[in-house]
Amino acid sequence: MKPLSYVQVRTAREAIEAFVAAGESARYIAGGTNLYDLMKLGIEKPAHLIDIADLDGANRIDTDGDRLFFGGAALMADVAEHPVVRDDYPVLAESLSKAASQQLRNMATVGGNLLQRTRCPYFRNGADGTYPCNKREPGSGCAAIGGIDRSQAVLGASAACNAVSPGDWPVALMAMDAAVELQGLDGTRVIPISELYRPPSRTPHLEFTIGREEIVTGISVPKTAAGRNSTYLKVRDRESYAFALVSAAVALEMDGDRVRQAHVALGGVATVPWRGRPAEAVLRGETLDRGRALEAARAAFAEARAGRHNAFKIELGARTLADAIINAGSRNQ
Amino acid sequence: MTPNRNADRPRIDAHEKVLGRALYAADQPFPGLLHAMTVPATIAKGRILSIDTAAALQVPGVVRVFTHDDFSQIRTTPAARGAYGQPGKGHQPMTAPQVRHRGEPVALVVAETLEAAVEGAEAVTVRYAEESFSARMDDDLAGPEPEAAGQLASGDAEAAFANAAHIVDVEYRHPQQHHNPIELISTTAAFEDGTLRIYEGTQSAAAFAGGLAGMMGMEPQALRGVSPYTGGGFGQKNGVQEQSVLVASAALLLRRPVKLVMPRGQLFHTASYRPQSRHRVRLAADGNGRLLAGIYETVQQNSRYDGFGSDHGANPPRMYGYGAWRGSERIVRVDTQTPGHQRAPHEHPASHATECALDELAGALGMDPVALRLANDTQRDPITGKPFSSRHLADCLRRGAARFGWERWTNQPGALVAGNGDRIGLGVACGSYKAAMTPSVTTLRLSAGGQCRIATSGHEMGQGLRTVIAAELIDVLGVDPGKLDIRIGDTGHAPQHLTAGSWGAGSAAPAARAAALKLREELSQLTGAVLSDEPVHVQLARTRRPYLEVSVDTVPLGKDRQAIEQLRRGMPVTTGPEYPDFLAFSWIAHFAEVHVEPSTGRVRVRRVVSVADCGRVMNRRTAESQVRGGVVWGIGAALREAGECDPRFGGVLNNDLADYVVPVNADVGAIEVDFIDEPDTRLNLSGVKGLGEVAMVGAAAAIVNAVHNATGRRIRHLPIRIEDLL
Ligand SMILES: Cc1cc2nc3c(=O)[nH]c(=O)nc-3n(C[C@H](O)[C@H](O)[C@H](O)COP(=O)(O)OP(=O)(O)OC[C@H]3O[C@@H](n4cnc5c(N)ncnc54)[C@H](O)[C@@H]3O)c2cc1C
Ligand code: SF4
DSSP, X not given: OOOOEEEEOSSHHHHHHHHHHHOTTEEEESSOTTHHHHHHTTSOOOSEEEEOTTOTTTTOEEOSSSEEEEETTOBHHHHHHOHHXXXXXXHHHHHHHTSSOHHHHHHOBHHHHHTOOOOOHHHHHOTTXXXXXXXXXXXXXXXXXTSOOTTSOSBSOOSSOOOOOOOSHHHHHHHTTOEEEEEETTEEEEEEGGGTBXXXXXXXXXXXXXXXXXXXXXXXXXXXXXXXXXXXXXXXXXXSSSOEEEEEEEEEEEETTEEEEEEEXXXXXXXXXXXXXXXXXXXXXXXXXXXXXXXXXXXXXXXXXXXXXXXXXXXXXXXXHHHHHHHHHHTOO | OOOOTTOOOOOTTHHHHHXXXXXXXXXXXXXXXXXXXXXXXXXXXXXXXXXXXXXXXXXXXXXXXXXXXXXXXXXXXXXXXXXXXXXXXXOOTTSSSEEOSTTOEEEEEEESSHHHHHHHHHHOEEEEEEOOOOOSTTSTTOEEOOXXXXXXXXXXXXXXXXXXXXXXXXXXXXXXXXXXXXXXXXXXXXXXXXXXXXXXXXXXXXXXXXXXXXXXXXXXXGEEEEOSOOSOOXXXXXXXXXXXXXXXXXXXXXXXXXXXXXXXXHHHHHSOOBXXXXXXXXXXXXXXXXXXXXXXXXXEEEESSOOOOOOTTSSHHHHSOOSEEEEEEEEEEESSOOOOOOSSTTHHHHHHHHHHHHHHHHHHHTOOHHHHHHHTOOSBOTTTOOBBSOOOHHHHHHHHXXXXXXXXXXXXXXXXXXXXXXXXXXXXXXXXXXXXXXOEEEEEEEETTSOEEEEOSOOOSSSOHHHHHHHHHHXXXXXXXXXXXXXXXXXXXXXXOOOOTTOXXXXXXHHHHHHHHHHHHHHHHHHTSOOOSSOHHHHHHTTTOSXXXXXXXXXXXXXXXXXXXXXXXXXXXXXXXXOSSOBOEEEEEEEEXXXXXXXXXXXXXXXXXXXXXXXXXXXXXXXXXXXXXXXXXXXXXXXXXXXXXXXXXXXXXXXXXXXXXXXOGGGEEXXXXXXXXXXXXXXXXXXXXXOTTTTTTTHHHHHHHHHHHHHSOOOOBSSOOGGGOO
């Protein structure tokens, strides 16, 4: 049998040391809901697992200061059900409660969620050599391009990869200008979530900007009144237990009935959690009606490029975003 | 005898199952059990040039790696035919260096642990010479075949169509679907008492064991097939699986028990599936909505090497009193594994096409689709002219319409709007399924202590067959359910017929009933008096006999004693729908209410009302559950499920239950079920017609028709996905 070592550690420092000592084939593991899956599919083949789900304080949820703080190992379920998150930041709560299933959310962590890998079927299902995939086997080609690309991205794709960034939570965090706290060999640093993800360009196997040994110790979100006027709308192939075909995270800073600043992000349609700046620009200073919302939504998709079977995502994405804008607006009291 | 016939009883094995005590095929404990894993072919067609097993053999724990070199003596014999005696098993993987479809096993790694077997399988490297192929019906290299003989026809349908005032001429398409029962397909082979026993959650223990024996060149008796429970079969477990003979041969060669549980991802390529099909439907009616003609032409996908035929044409002409009819079926061969029977195998796709076309005709006529169906009700089969044994389809429609609130229906699409702005659509469709029966050899033993043991033919796949058998024994003998021992699915206890095609209850219930009646008769002869109301075992005890055993052969209507011989030889013997004096079908009407979100086109099935005529209802609880399950399958077919084929690679892209989208609870609205519950005693002693299959027939069509009623859009393919309604 392939030897597989497993250690549980209590501090980030210990984890990093164990990781570095173990070398190339080390992986952190938190809830394991993505990593074990990828191991069974023959995509991830770690020889050393360093369990960081029980690091001291890593599941902390703190809503007292001027930022919301979620420890990297806080459970999706706990964050989704936290009263402050649920009542004052529905976009965050909904992005979590509409993801996976209750059983998975009871295991999965909000830190691990940021680093989950794509659901591109050619990536997941072809590790035995059936399908070429640049993400799995750099340079082997991309089976999704020219194939069944219904699930694939219409924004941010490259000639090497059009796989969708799968998570819902990162999309909500993107809209809310969240920051990610990292701890590495040289101490800690904080980056905006928008800097965590790499577009595929010519190196789709490089998905994240963080160092291999770096740990996501926390995620923080600036507190804002816009949190209340927010929503996460997700459209999928079934009503639950499915990844997004398209999703929209919207939070609105309002001035009476006018939008001072909209925060818009898109999921299911792009290779990275996608900020919808053009939509934000259209909404700035405007009152909300369906026509305006749709105009803004279409602006967010102005640069979208369809493949063979995913053109519907452009129209569906725009309509979903428009619905989300109206929803968020209707939460403004 | 108590008349409490369709009691609402919990399943007799519910407790065992809930506690996890029911041992399924893969749960059987054997000392020294070895674990196997297959290596799937990564090409769609070609030859194996070489297989390198060296690395796999280095994996600690790996005992042996089998390849086609080890199994070239395995034969494909008639005994290995698939269900229904279809000619088949034209190809058994790993008997030659040939790959005929993607994902077929090319090597089998056997190891002391599952982990070692998996790792060993990953370490095997295979070199191939690829050949060109076609995996889809519409590809250039696909092989169309001429129309099969024996198509159903009556009158001059073409002429009637040409002269009719109102017609529709439409094509409906059905995708490839995969059964995905929750119990994975597995095979465990072990020597017990000198014979090789094969544990598999099969729907056909005898044909399966006999088929395996034939393939391995053994006497049929040398092999015992045991199917303790089947965790959902739906037709996918009705034949010899691609891995069955490989595991049995491995156990034989290694003289140790071997188990293989096929991973779900591989089952998309090794197990059967519902083939793709196209359906052109032409219907003609006069101004009063009387159906003058139906012309129904279908094309169905098949593999290159097996004879899985098409049978779409059997039911539609029996649904209504068509003036004239012509059917036509063809198959197209492609490079995939052989498709097979999947719940309502042809009846469901056929009902999708014809019941939606009928809805289109109602539209063309400006008629209420319920009224159109009622206007064409018939008590005679338009093809043979024979009557139906029983047909309460009009009552199903009327009762369903009343319960559903069909009076809300209007022919203006989108006229009904929900409080949240969703457009409400109402749809109706009907279905039928042949009432079939099979022979059985039944032994029933009553002990003076009250124990009652029955051995008969049948497989428990979750449909509640044990409960049905129990119901008859309780009904006739008043025995204590807690003292029942029901032995089915095991060729060691009684000859086993394939359980499928909704003939399970219609065969097992009359068999159990006949045995119970015979036991009463013999007991009364023993006691020399008419039996009293006292428990039967008490009356038996008084005769000072430890037990009384009877044996009964049940020969289904229209067959003779030969059927029993065929059964003993593991051959399929089924009846229906045509019997000497009548045709027999179960019938159903489904009513569906969908809500469509205007901005996104999301469809939600809010409510379905289904009323079935399945003869006598044996057990209200399991019967309702069957229908609910059938409706959920209808929802899946209408809105969710499809095998996705990338023609460049062959096979399907789906690999798990995330990307083969089956409905989840949130997709399933209220399902209300009712039954006509009129025993059909012309058919059998128990008055049972069968329910598991008919439950699904028409369910998808009702939903599709409701989607049209909500949106005005006719989507003529399944599944209807969000992009279809944008
Ligand atoms: C059936 C199914 C359905 C799902 N549906 C959805 C859905 O609809 N929407 C959605 O958003 N998600 C969905 N998911 C994905 C799920 O949310 C993720 O698998 C989960 O969030 C990952 O968290 P985890 O703690 O289990 O991570 P793990 O599996 O433990 O780890 C994932 C990756 O992150 C790394 N890692 C974990 N924690 C850290 C850390 N703190 N610092 C650095 N690296 C770390 C690991 O090394 C690994 O590479 C689904 C998953 C499944 C299995
Ligand atoms: S889209 Fe990306 S992940 Fe999918 S097959 Fe292509 S390279 Fe691989």
